[in-house]
Amino acid sequence: KQEVTQIPAALSVPEGENLVLNCSFTDSAIYNLQWFRQDPGKGLTSLLLIQSSQREQTSGRLNASLDKSSGRSTLYIAASQPGDSATYLCAVRRQGGSEKLVFGKGTKLTVNP
Amino acid sequence: DTAVSQTPKYLVTQMGNDKSIKCEQNLGHDTMYWYKQDSKKFLKIMFSYNNKELIINETVPNRFSPKSPDKAHLNLHINSLELGDSAVYFCASSPQPLSGGAGGNADTQYFGPGTRLTVL
Numbered sequence: 227k228q229e230v231t232q233i234p235a236a237l238s239v240p241e242g243e244n245l246v247l248n249c250s251f252t253d254s255a256i257y258n259l260q261w262f263r264q265d266p267g268k269g270l271t272s273l274l275l276i277q278s279s280q281r282e283q284t285s286g287r288l289n290a291s292l293d294k295s296s297g298r299s300t301l302y303i304a305a306s307q308p309g310d311s312a313t314y315l316c317a318v319r320r321q322g323g324s325e326k327l328v329f330g331k332g333t334k335l336t337v338n339p
Numbered sequence: 340d341t342a343v344s345q346t347p348k349y350l351v352t353q354m355g356n357d358k359s360i361k362c363e364q365n366l367g368h369d370t371m372y373w374y375k376q377d378s379k380k381f382l383k384i385m386f387s388y389n390n391k392e393l394i395i396n397e398t399v400p401n402r403f404s405p406k407s408p409d410k411a412h413l414n415l416h417i418n419s420l421e422l423g424d425s426a427v428y429f430c431a432s433s434p435q436p437l438s439g440g441a442g443g444n445a446d447t448q449y450f451g452p453g454t455r456l457t458v459l
Contacts, residue, residue, distance in 0.1 A: 260447065269343070269429055270382075270450035315382065326372075326384040326395055327448060 228253045232330035247301040249316035262315040343451035362430030371413040372431040427453045
């Protein structure tokens with residue numbers, strides 16, 4: 227059974243700092259991994275999707291890496307801004323035909339001005 | 340223009356009642372999902388439909404009955420509501436199911452804003 231863990235559960239940083247959010251998964255037989263952002267009282271916004279054959283994906287100040295063999299992914303946020311404050315969730319999709327995403331519990335990020 | 344929309348946004352009801360949550364996507368996607376996020380913020384899939392057919396049912400009590408009148412809509416009906424049903428329910432859609440997927444962003448799931456259900 228796939229389990230996804232995100233560390234830390236919460237993170238508070240001053241504006242401008244570079245930061246890394248971690249995600250680990252127990253079963254390396256994944257199809258892809260997706261990072262989402264959830265704002266309070268709102269739905270999830272997809273940030274980056276990494277296929278199992280890829281090592282990283284970049285979008286603006288965000289960079290997500292994937293090390294499938296070790297069951298880890300990181301989300302790097304450069305030059306953090308108060309608007310980055312949200313909960314960041316990672317989710318994996320199993321290899322071999324399951325449509326469902328298995329989510330971690332998220333990391334709540336607060337960027338202080 | 341909202342891509343994935345849900346109604347209502349908030350739903351407060353008494354235990355034992357029957358209620359429905361509606362979801363619509365205007366993205367032309369083939370696959371739709373219902374997820375439940377509990378009080379501990381843990382997000383878990385409940386159902387997945389592809390072109391109006393059920394493809395995932397994650398051991399959800401049969402008080403929950405999804406209905407897909409067409410591939411743009413996936414509604415969730417809940418009978419005999421219980422206190423433990425209180426949660427935020429998210430609808431999502433994606434262009435195609437994994438088994439027929441072409442990879443890339445075709446596998447990205449797009450989420451609705453959520454419906455906060457409170458059972459008293």
